[in-house]
Every structure is written in C-alpha cells, then in structure tokens.
Amino acid sequence: MSDKRLYRSSVNYMLAxxxxxIAEYFNIDPTLIRLAWIVLTCMSCGTGIVAYIIAAIVIPK
Structure with missing residues (x-):
C-alpha cells in the first residue's frame, strides 16, 4: 500500500x-491544475478563491 499524502508544494508553487x-499528488502538470482552478473560479462566481484559501489553511506544507 502506498503512503501517498497530499501536501502543499514547496517546489511548484505560485501563491501557497x-x-x-495537488498536481504532485496526482502526478500531472501543475499548469493544468491551475487552469482548471481558474476556470472553476470564473464559472462559480469566485467560490474557487474561498476554496483555495481554505485548502491553503487545511493542507499541510
């Protein structure tokens, strides 16, 4: 069983x-995650910003 954990990246970061x-956890390009997050933020009237702030607080570094 893999001991894979979700952490905020200290290498691939822009804000937090x-x-x-998330990209390291799923082993995909971080740019794709960032683009998806931007699209979801625009489509959900800013809810993505609140979700990002919560994720930055909850996900350990």
Missing part, C-alpha cells in the same frame, strides 16, 4: 503551493 501539491 496548493495547485502544485
């Missing part, structure tokens, strides 16, 4: 490392 950490 949330998107980079």
């Amino acid at each position: 490392g949330v998107c980079g950490g």
Whole structure:
C-alpha cells in the first residue's frame, strides 16, 4: 500500500503551493491544475478563491 499524502508544494508553487501539491499528488502538470482552478473560479462566481484559501489553511506544507 502506498503512503501517498497530499501536501502543499514547496517546489511548484505560485501563491501557497496548493495547485502544485495537488498536481504532485496526482502526478500531472501543475499548469493544468491551475487552469482548471481558474476556470472553476470564473464559472462559480469566485467560490474557487474561498476554496483555495481554505485548502491553503487545511493542507499541510
């Protein structure tokens, strides 16, 4: 069983490392996660910003 954990990235970060950490967890390009997050934020009237802030607080570094 893999001991894979979700952490904020200290290498692939722009603001808090949330998107980079998610990308490392799923082993995909961080740019795709960032683009998806931007699209979801625009489509949901800013809810993505609140979700990002919560993720930055909840996900350990």
